[in-house]
Amino acid sequence: MKLPKKIWWLLLFTAIIWQYLPVSVNQKAPFRAPKTQLDNRRYLAGEAERKLSKKEFLAKRILKIQQKTSNTPCIDPPTTYNEMLLFVYVEHDRLSPLTSIITNRILVRQFIAHIIGEQHLPKLFCVADDITQVDFSKLPNLFVIKTVNGGYGGIQVDIVDKRRMNLDAIYEKYSQAKPSPFGVPGKIIVEERLPPAPGYASVIDYKFLCFRGKAYLVRVTVNFKQTVDYRTKNAALFTLPDFQRLPVMYDGKPLFANKKPDKLNEMIKIAERLASYFPLIRIDMYLIGDRILIGEITPFSSGGWAKFEPAAWDAMIGAMLYPPLTRSELALWVERDRWLVYNLLSQGVISIQTSSSASRPHP
Secondary structure (H helix, E strand, C coil), X not given: XXXXXXXXXXXXXXXXXXXXXXXXXXXXXXXXXXXXXXXXXXXXXXXXXXXXXXXXXXXXXXXXXXXXXXXXXXCCCCCCHHHHHHHHHHHHHCCCXXXXXXXXXXXXXXXXXXXXXXXXXXXXXXXXXXXXXXXXXXXXXXXXXXXXXXXXXXXXXXXXXXXXXXXXXXXXXXXXXXCCCCCCCCCEEEEECCCCCCCCCCCCEEEEEEECCEEEEEEEEECCCCCCCHHHCEEEEEECCCCCXXXXXXXXXXXXXXXXXXXXXXXXXXXXXXXXXXXXXXXXXXXXXXXXXXXXXECCHHHHCCCEECCHHHHHHHHHCCCCCCHHHHHHHHHHHHHHHHHHHHCCCCXXXXXXXXXXXXX
């Protein structure tokens, strides 16, 4: 019996889709992953943006980029680095529940610990629903306070010296910390303060640009003066794996020379291991002695309006990301992410508690 051509095309399409689903999915499971508490559109978009169609949402983002850069991006198809960032943000990041995990400083620690191990995380001293619950007497002299909502939630970070701290000012600032939008208890975390690199005022931050799970470039940033303001950092862009500095200025920050880190190959492997779960992502890490620590997993890096000098480097870096992603490919990524997050929640790897809790020290 000869099957109609439409049936053959349907079988081929089903076979292609099926290879992207997790191995644990059996024939009795629904084709689409069940919705979870990590509904990303509810998190990334504000109240007014939740009702926008994709076309309206994209138009709003393009208008914001025009205001920032005076450029009009085109994502049909994307050709520059900034256009690729915007394309992935619209078609993947704002729809994927995995983005909800990596932009929450509690959930992302659980995700990183599951993928590469807890040894690659800074020490966590406590998680608190309120700044008044933090017992400062039990903390070391130097530590870092952060709000849990990264990026889209208005992140606040302070390096605190307990011997000189103004407790009233800290209470006033962090009493305004916002809760997680999807019921994760804890508004504030306290972590270890990483020691500055020799000759600098801050730790050296290695930001790996990864595309389809492969690290292409690393942006190295550091502060010469004591501050937590990322806008004051010196930065340089290096190729991988040879670590050759590119003649380009990124976001108007001064270039600086930096030697190749001793554990660069291991850092690349760790970055690519984490990046394998994302179409386009930035993996930030630190090298502290023999410790390789993850700082952030960052989608939509620089907001899609990174400034390159010379400007031609925007297109040159975009050309490195080949072959370009397509809408159908990103739709498969989103569906795979839904299954991944569903399984992580079902297995207890990612823990979302709906009840409030007091300050909880790191085990």
